[in-house]
Amino acid sequence: MPEPxxxxxxxxxxxxxxxxxxxQDGEPIIxxxxxxxxxxxxxxVAPKLVGYRVVALDLSxxxxxxxxxxxxxxxxxxxxxxxxxxxxxxxxxKVAVAGHSRGAAIAVLLASAxxxxxxxxxxxxxxxxxxxxxxxxxxxxxxxxxxxRAFSAYRGRIFKDIEEFVAARRRLGFSEQSARLxxxxxxxxxxxxxxxxxxxxxxxASAIKLTPAMCSAFYSALSAPTLALIAENGLRARAGLAxxxxxxxxxxxxVVESVPGGHHTHMEEGAQWVAERITRFISSG
Numbered sequence: 001m002p003e004p005x006x007x008x009x010x011x012x013x014x015x016x017x018x019x020x021x022x023x024q025d026g027e028p029i030i031x032x033x034x035x036x037x038x039x040x041x042x043x044x045v046a047p048k049l050v051g052y053r054v055v056a057l058d059l060s061x062x063x064x065x066x067x068x069x070x071x072x073x074x075x076x077x078x079x080x081x082x083x084x085x086x087x088x089x090x091x092x093x094k095v096a097v098a099g100h101s102r103g104a105a106i107a108v109l110l111a112s113a114x115x116x117x118x119x120x121x122x123x124x125x126x127x128x129x130x131x132x133x134x135x136x137x138x139x140x141x142x143x144x145x146x147x148x149r150a151f152s153a154y155r156g157r158i159f160k161d162i163e164e165f166v167a168a169r170r171r172l173g174f175s176e177q178s179a180r181l182x183x184x185x186x187x188x189x190x191x192x193x194x195x196x197x198x199x200x201x202x203x204x205a206s207a208i209k210l211t212p213a214m215c216s217a218f219y220s221a222l223s224a225p226t227l228a229l230i231a232e233n234g235l236r237a238r239a240g241l242a243x244x245x246x247x248x249x250x251x252x253x254x255v256v257e258s259v260p261g262g263h264h265t266h267m268e269e270g271a272q273w274v275a276e277r278i279t280r281f282i283s284s285g
Contacts, residue, residue, distance in 0.1 A: 002047045007055055011085035017064035018057035021046040026053035027119075027282070028092045030083070030110075034101030034126065034264075036198050038063030038185040041100065041178070045266045048275030052282070055090065057083075059103070061199035063185040074202050076105045076129065080113050087114070096282055097224075098122035100266060101235075105129055111224050120282050121226040123248060124274065125234040125263050128218060130244045132209040144207035151204065156196040162187065165194060178264040219250040226254040227281040229274060234263035255281070 004019035019039045029052050033041045039056035040063075046054040058065035060079055068074065083106075087095055096119050099107030104126025111118040132140055159165045162183055169179035187194040210218070228248040230236055236245045249256050257277065261270035 004043065004046070004056075007057070009086045009089050011082035011089070014060055014068070014082055015066045016057050016060070016082065016086055018055060019043070019046075020053060020055045022049065022051065022053040024053060026051050027096070028053045028055065028090070029096040029098055029122075029282075030087065030092070031056040032059060032083075032097070032099040032103030032106050032110075033057075033062070034103050036062065036186075036202060037100070037103075038182050038197075040182045040185050041264070041267055043181060044268075044271040045275050045278075048272060049279060052279075057086065058185065059106070061202055063197060067199040068201075073207065074199070074204075075206055075208065076102065077109050079106055080109055083110050084113055087117070093117065094119045096120040096122065098124065098278070099126060100124040101126040101263065102129075108218060108222070111222055111226075112218055116223065118224040121222065121224045121251075122278055122281070123226065123228040124266050125229065125231040125259070127228070127235075127244055127248045128215045129206075129209055130241060131212040131215045131247075134211055137208070137211075140205065140209055141207050143205040147204035148201075151200060154200045156198070156200050158190070158192050159187070159194040159196075162194060174264065175262075175268055178267045181267055215247060216250055219247065220252065222251050223253070225281070225285075226251045227278065228254060228256045229259045229277060230256060231259050231261050231263055231265045231270070233261065234259075234265070 004021050007018035007020050009016050031042045031054055038058045042056040061067045061074055094117050097107045097111050104123040105128050108128055111121045166179040188197050230245055235241045259265055259270050266274045
């Protein structure tokens, strides 16, 4: 597997770390990982995107990127101003955007903000978060405040070794392969053991979520050609998410296809298939 190059860009005082594969003059793709993953989640599929410059970033509060300030939040739109700055600093006049899971939700918003600068949008078993009905907004807001008060002093779990981390991820439904893949950027070794690098606030409920009408408005306004690859045993199979998954078809210029495997298939058995499909999609114009 080709060794990636390290990336480090500072935007609005926040350092965004990442990894990149492919030629410097290749057509660029910004890749955004899922919740509590990191740039290493693209280390299987990125080298298979031959000829493309794939820049996979650790989103704020995850991997090797900076945590946000104590008074800040981690809503899906909070990274957008900095990601626009990263694209500028890397010299990307036009760029494809790919995202997995939570990263797909952020990718939708980034594509919206980039407007005509977004050449293509690729969603890997992800979409805007399950929309919240308006009558549920107060309870969502209240839960966020309770989470903040209850967990403000929590500094994250310590694992005695990497094997304990892998076992914990597997209990959450991740494969051993995907857990080991992200471990080098998900953990930091300390005198007490291995500490999770992500900001514990990423576990808090979001104070505000998009409504169904807001999700539809964002989808309908997208102009970039969009490829949505939905894992056969991924989000579609989870209770209550089928409608949210199908809603990506509201994007005007979109293709929605099924992919073999589970939610992390781009890190596992489906990586070659995913890479081939992305390559055909982007190269077709």
